[in-house]
Every structure is written in C-alpha cells, then in structure tokens.
Amino acid sequence: VADVVYSNPLPHVLMLTAIVVGVATTGLGLALIVRIYEEYGSVEEDTLREMDRAAE
C-alpha cells in the first residue's frame, strides 16, 4: 500500500462542507434581501439608512 499514490480525501470533504455552508449563507442572505425589499421598497443601502433615521 505504501507505493500507491492517492489524493488525500479530507481536503475535498472540507471544501465540500465549506461550499454547502456558503450556499446556505447565500440563501439566507438573499432571503433577507427579499424581505428587506418588501419592507423598505429598496435595497440601496443609503436609502435604507435614511429611512431608518427618518423613523427614529
């Protein structure tokens, strides 16, 4: 077995997990953006900040 060249599977698994986490994060982030757009009618950060300030 010592002479067989094989690639280490662990980094693949780590990367796959990190990709899955990344997809989940992006999904949640986009869902939040959709909700923000529904509530504020805009996704422009400056506009959001102004609206928040006006509400205070």
Added chain:
Amino acid sequence: VNEHLPALQTVVPMMAAPICILLRRASWVRVFAVAVAWSCLAIALALLEQVLTHGTISYALGGWAAPLGIEYRVDVLNAYVLVIVATIGAVVIPFPLDGRELRIPRERYYLFYSLFLLCLAGLLGITITGDLFNIFVFLEISSLSAYALIGLGRDRGALTAAFSYLVMGTIGGTFILIGTGLIYQMTGTLNIVDLARRLPPVLESRTVWIAPAFLVVGTSIKLAAFPLHQWLPNAYTFAPSMVSSFLSATATKVAYYVLVRVIFGIFGAAFFFETIGLSSLLLPLSLAAMVVGSLAAIQQTNIKRLLAYSSIAQIGYMTLGLSLANLNGLTGGLVHLFNHALMKGGLFLVVACALSRVASPDLEALRGLGRKMPLTMAAFVVGGLSLIGVPGTVGFVSKWFLVLGALDKGLYLVAFFILASSLLAVVYVWRVVEIMYFRESAVPVERDEAPLSMLVPTWILIGGTVYFGLNTELTAGVAHTAAQFLLGGAS
C-alpha cells in the same frame, strides 16, 4: 446511555429541530422544545459531574478513532461552558412568545422553536467538539439560525440588522475557516489535542504565524470584542427580546470559549503571550471596550440598545481576564462567562416582560413602570446592581477576581479602570431606574404585572445572580479548576 452522553448533547436538539416542523401545533411544539432543552441541561450537568469526578471524557463519534475521526472531548472548561449554554436555553425556551415582538403569526411559531433548537444544537456542538473543522461547521449552524431568529423581530430594522450581522458573521466564520486550513496544511490534522502535539515543531513557520491571526480575529468578530462589535447593538436591539436574551447569554460566551481554546488548547499560552505578545494588544482593547461600551450605553434612549452596549463593556471584562493570563485573571474571565450570562439574559427577559405591557423599548415609555410592574422592575434593579458589581451579586465575584488578577501582575492602573468602569455602569443603570421609579407617567398608572409564565424564567436568572453571588463555590470553583487546567495543561 451514559457513555453516549457527549453525542446526545448535540444530537438531541439537532434531531428535535425538524421534529418541531412535523409537530406544527404551537402548543405541542412549545412543550416539546421545553422538554428537549431541559434534557440538554440534564445531559450537560451529567457531563460536568462525570468530568469533575473522573476527568476528561473522550468520545469517538461514529466509532471512528481520533485523530482521523471526529472526537468529542469534554474537559472541565467545556463542560462548564456546556452547562452555561444549556442552562440559559432551558430557562429561556419556556418563556412565552409574544406576538407584539415577533413578525410571524401564531401558526408559524413552530418555525421559531425549530430555529431556536438548531441554534442551541450549534452552540453546544461548538463547545463539545474536539475537532477544529467541526467547530467551524457548528459555528455556521448556530450563526445561520441566529441570523434568522434576529430577522424575526417586529421592527423592520431587524432585517437590516440581521443582514449586517450575517455579513460580519460570515467574514468571521471564513477567517476561522482560513485559519483552520492553514493549520491543516502544516500539520495534516484537525484534532485539537493532536494539533497541540504537532504544532510545536513547526511553530517557526510563517504559515503557522498567520493562522492564529485569522483564528483570533475571526472569533473576535463572533465575540463582538472591541472594535469588532459593530454588528451587536443593532442585532440585540431589533431581535425579539427573548432572542436577545438567549444570544447575549450564549453566543458571545461560546465565541469566548473558542478563543480560549485556540490560545490555550492549540497553540499554547507561551506562544500567544510570550512569542506574539497578545496581551499588549488585547489589554488596551479590553480597557477601551469597558470604557467605550459603558459611555455609549449611558447615551442610549432605547433600553435594549443600552443593554447591548453594556454587553460590549462586559465582554471587555472577559477579554481583560484573558489578557492577564494568570490564574486569578483567567478565573475572573471564565466566571464572568456564567455571571454575565445570568445577568444579561435576565435583564433582556425583564425587557421582554416590560414589552408585554409597554408599546416601545424607548426609555421614555418606561415612565412609572416601577409602580405598574413592581416585580418585573425589581428584577431589573437586582440585575442592574449585578452589572455594576455590588457585593452580594455575581458581578462582584467576577470583578473581584479580575482586580486580584490585575494586582497580581502589578497593573494598578488596570485595577483602577475596572473600578472606574463600574462607576460608569452605575450611571446607565441609574438612568433607567430613575425613569422607572421617579418620573411620573403621562397616563395614570395601574398595577399591571407581567404574567407568571414570564416572571418565573426572569426571576430564575435574576435570582441566580444573587444566589451565585453569595454562594460562589460552584461557579468560581469550577472556573478556578478550569483556569488551573488551562494554565497548567498548556504546553
């Protein structure tokens, strides 16, 4: 069952989360979630008891032996943190959901409990695992559910707060991942115990020098250590109060645990405090957090934001204990984990009680509340005294150890800062007390107390701040043992 307790600690809440979605009925789900949270607490207490009597527990998940398999490793330190997280979860979960604070209708409350249990599972997982990559995965599980929980707040600001927390939290998580990757590249292992063995020979390499920078900055973002705290005030202000209570009492504590584990468990205290000189950076930042956080809290007009800024100051105390890196200082930092969890968790629950009767969390709206809700507001006073650090409350115990730690090192100025920032705490606590008790309300005040189902969890936490302030054996004792274990066991 006993030998599988470490696995059950995370598996039980994680499996319970989807079951909540199947159960659907809000009343059933609530009872079920409470049962799950309480069994988590029972498991955590059993683990702490086992660790204190028999020493460290190592559990090979799925039967795969460490270091290749994922190891769950419970020692005094993380058994203690597990108990903190599980206690807060068990006390906060029965707290009734209030439609006035939540964006979702009653038919969808099951989703709230599902997220809550997922968050609990993630936090317990970070704490119990002995595998660096596993920490990252659990961190993302808890963070993602925390973002969603914060986004459920009534005010639309909750959505932007959740989004900016998501951005900051993901940067933090990615930093931890990069740090983990760099370490793996040099050592070929992810197991924390194995890492502590394999790192010293390669400690001179530049890759290994960069890794702790990523890990420390990443966890500091999650910890909301000054000056990486910007996400915290908005998140805690707009989240439903019950969520603020849970997160302020657990999420930052677990991040602190990870930081302690990275410093003492992986690289060793000598590397961080002697080779790198972390204290010269962490100490001034902790002092700045204590002062800036308290000063910012004094200026707030929203009680939740006030408590959030006070959290930043309190986190400063914890990192101060860490930067002192001696027995008393570290004991103070660790015992403050538990103590701050009790008081800030309790205070946010007080706010939740108040918001069941008052329309807004603005301080002005709290006028005359001392007569309207005497029991609730008495809880605020006791919790506030604990934030200040009055003798007889838990806040005093933490500050006592921190001052001792500073004096052991001959840092008289630091001891002075600890006392000075306590005076600042007096100012912001007094502002709230004055408005509640001494300002006349615009409308006539009638006694209208929060329901018992809200008062009981609140008073359990607030009562805990007094009980553990008088009876320090349990908390300070365990924290002391954990600090000894870290300082003695670290190579």
